[in-house]
Amino acid sequence: MAVHASTFRVSEFSQTSGVLAQLRQNLSALSEKQQQISSGQLYQRPSDGPLAVRRLISWDRWIDRHEKYEANISLATSRLSAAESSLDDLHEMIGRARDLGLQQINASATEETRSNAAIEISSLIDEAVTVANRQFADRYLFAGSQVKTTPFERVGEYVAYQGDELASRVEIGVRTAFEDSVTGAHAFGGMSTEIVGAEDSQPAVTTGTRLSDLNGGRGVDVGAIEIRDGLGGVATIDLSRAKTVGDVIDFVNDSGFAIAGMNATSNGIVISKGGANLDVMNVNGNRTATDLGIAVLDAGPTVIGGDIDPIVRSTTTLAQLRGGAGVDQSGITIRNGDLSAEIDFTGLETIEDMLNAINTSGTGTRAEITGDGKTLSVRSVLAGADLVIEENGGTTGRDFGWIVASEDIPLDQLNRGLGVVNGEGADFRMTASDGTTIDVEMDGASTLGDVAELINQHPDSAGRVTAVVVAGENRLRLTDIAGGAGELVVAPINGAHTAAQLGIQGAATGGVIEGADLQPGGTRLVSAFDGFALLFRSLASGDVGEIGRAIRALDDAEDKILNVRAELGGGIRRLEISARRTELERLQMRELVSKEGDTDLAEAIVLFEQHQTIYQASLQTAATLVQPSLLDFLG
């Protein structure tokens, strides 16, 4: 039933409901202000201010995180400073050693003075070891990641390094890891000599080779490839789920479009289809076919893929090396200072087995796959020792490339790794039997064979002197063919030691100078302890040339330490800047959080009192409104 409503009627309900609603609102506003005051926070729940709350929580997290970074920066700074001061100390010791050495090159030096100097050097070495073994907060500073192992230890006249080459890193900012340590290997040359194998061990590709190991470790961009057979057929094969070379071959074979397999030299993939003219291509700008070495057009019925160059892994078998030809497993003999061992590779299966065998041989050596994954190196951790690898009755050393033909021996491996000096200008003078002088300049020679060639190709040598590297032996032979009256003589120029170091200094006998054995050894790396040890030995033996070389080694080590120290200094400065900036940002953020999220007490209290007044007024007016009705006034 519809009846027209009069808008002027005031019902019982409307009298009270309006009042109630208003009172509730007042009370709610009052309560909200009270909560803000007592909690100190503007927002009690996300829905009070969703955007603001989200920001506030995010900022709080940012502050927590960066407080941690500040602590990390402080830790890193302390560690670096401790390392820096140790480097300073060691630098000073190198200075002292050099001075001692220089004094003994003087004419005034005698056997006695040298022997006293040797004793001093020995105690200096002990001092240096103590410095290198310093700790900071219960961690050895220079041991790499072996922070609980003493990094350096005196072993007779040598110093052994027992740490590793993994510098520790700390996070000093978002996605910013910072190296806060220097390994003993980096600073003081924990690894003192090395012998590196052939440039590329050429491991054969097998079906099990991981795609990520190909292309020198660069891996493969896995996507799809397209094969056209030139007869109108096209196949797109998705290789994105392939993980190994075997998977790639399987996926192609499963498509039924072409046949895939390994190439004859075991370093690539072959795809064939009878009677076709194959094109294999990348798809959509990916690099899949290229990376797999099979991106070829107009290949005829067979695509012979190129070398996909896998890296060597610890699980690579010895039989896979050298393109599948494998290596002789008779083994090697390692001599390192006073230590030596014969290591038989018979029965060993993988690279890992071989590395284990060498590393547990007790010869103070560490064998590993080089950083580029291409070959294997053997390094000595015994500073001062001479590292030599010899065959153990077979061709293992040569197969791995650790032992090279005489003419290919690098000059810096001669003389037990002390190398051959190449000075400015001409290095030695040959006087032929007919009196002609031939001044030989060593620039450009890197191997023993190069030296022979330099001599032979010198314009004045023709018809006068020939040089050869004696087959199977590590020495030169100079033959005079001038037919003159005198004898061939080789002498130094400007006091350079080159001729002596090449073993050819002196006069010929019967027109032939048989060079001395050049004792090839591992390449000596820059190492302070190696320098100290060489100086000690040379002082003991009294060989001035050797003292000179030891001093040069110390010079190189000093340069290295200065470089490292500069790196550290730079690092510390960078940390300081980071610390200041992080602190500043953190303080600013804190202020921002406070401004946005904290209750402004003054404002809140004023509003609270306002609401309170309003509430009281509401109550009073409510009382007046809900008053007696007409009924009270009727008789």
Next chain:
Amino acid sequence: MSLFASLNLARLALGAHQTAIQTVGQNIANANTEGYARQRVQMSPTPSDDMVFARVGTGVQIERIERIVDEHLEGNLRDARSGLGDLAERLRTFNLAEAVFNDLGGGGLSESLSQFFEALEDLSNNPEDPTARSELVVQSGTLVETLHFMDSGVRSLRSNVDDDIVSVVQNINRLTTEIAELNAKIVEAEDGGLNLGIANNLRSQRDAALGELSDHLEIKVIENSRGAVQVLSGNDALVVNSRQTELLLDPRSDGDISYHDVRLADNGQKLKPKGGRLAALLDGRDSVAVTLRTALDEIASGLLTEFNAIHVQGEGSKRYSEVQSLNAVTSPNVVLAEAGLPFAVENGRFDFQLVNEGDGTRETYTIAVDPQTMTLSDVAAAINAQVGSDHPEIVAGVTVDGLLEIESTSTSLTFTFREDDSNFLVAAGVGTFFSGTNARNIDLSQLVVDDPSLFASGAGGGIGDNTRVLEMLALRDAPVMGKSSMTFEEFYQATIGELGVQGAEARELHSNQEAIFLSVKNQREALSGVNVDEEAISLIQFQRAYQGAARFLNVVDGLLETLINSV
């Protein structure tokens, strides 16, 4: 016209005004009755006598007692009430959810995650320090507990809302029963529509019930020609004449959570309410609560996959002497792809590395995994065949519970794992740190908890090697959530943010709806509500008339007496 006719007139007047006063009394008595519409007496003169010279009035009669009500307004009011009920429940649900997800005062998931990463930072700085390791285990435990706590909070929310649904449905059934009964009574009282609208008080009762019902559920009310109303929710009839369609509570379960579906008794279909408390409660339980739980599960899953993927490929300051997988297969003889592992296994390989604790040498064995053809037993067999044949001290097997077990019977031989491109280690839970599958059951590997030196901080270097920890820290900024678009923190904050926005919106809408409801109610009351002052005046009016009629009666009585006495 006789005096007796006058007597009759007086009698009629007295009667009518008595009824009128009664009606006023009824109005006053029901001034505060919910749903009551004021009643007004419609009087009209009785048919007059034809006296030839004039038509003389014979008195008054009550034509009807009218109920002042506008059905349109009533309908509006019910709709406003449904809207208010809906928003009130929505607001309540969001408030409850916010209580679970409140990170403002600290102690929430955001802070737990942050402290977990900070413990990782400490470990990264000093991996050799056992204190840093135990601290990490403690913080990880707190993180896991926080996830449990929040998951349990969401479950409680869901369960509470479900309880409310049960109670609302019971109320709805009570009300629809009442309405059906009232329908029957009204039809009877109004003689099947012949006297439509006279059953005022029954109608007021019915309106009250309809009003209460609209709070629970948005309804459409259609009155038929016989005076009965049909009550519809959407297209479903809840009351037709005297028949009520009951709502049934159908118990269901979703994994380990039990809840109730609301179905119509006659056709078993699910009820889809458009408004009212029930709509908000169902949405809260099935949509809001589920979204929140899914978000928590996604965070847990991120830890279980991304974090574990790094952990399984590292090693701590110690290596394993024995390890048991944490995720069981349904049967060790079913291929891995169908063995019920919580994460997918791909075709690939994992490296098993044996470590000789005496001389420090290592041997790596590559174990191939093909989930389409290999079972868990096959994996164990492969390990035995490749590793066990060289080193019989290493034994792999499968337990009756479907777990992979690898053991070294020699104290000088330990093992660890390296590159795994098959995801088998993560899926089976071998060498993982976090165990479980979702926010409810995520836990820490007991193996690492018992011996924190097993936490995989490094990659095989010395005791100070922190390579893996740095990778774990990098996860903090990696977009591993939200389909690879957000970091853990961003995802969580987006969830809270969404909750906050919806909560704020609900509050605003509720406040608006309150005002609307009040306004509509005022309109309705303005028309149909009782004003006691008005009734008081009516009372005076009718009293006067009654008094007048009484006086008239007195006079006529006197006239009669005169007449009688003069005979």
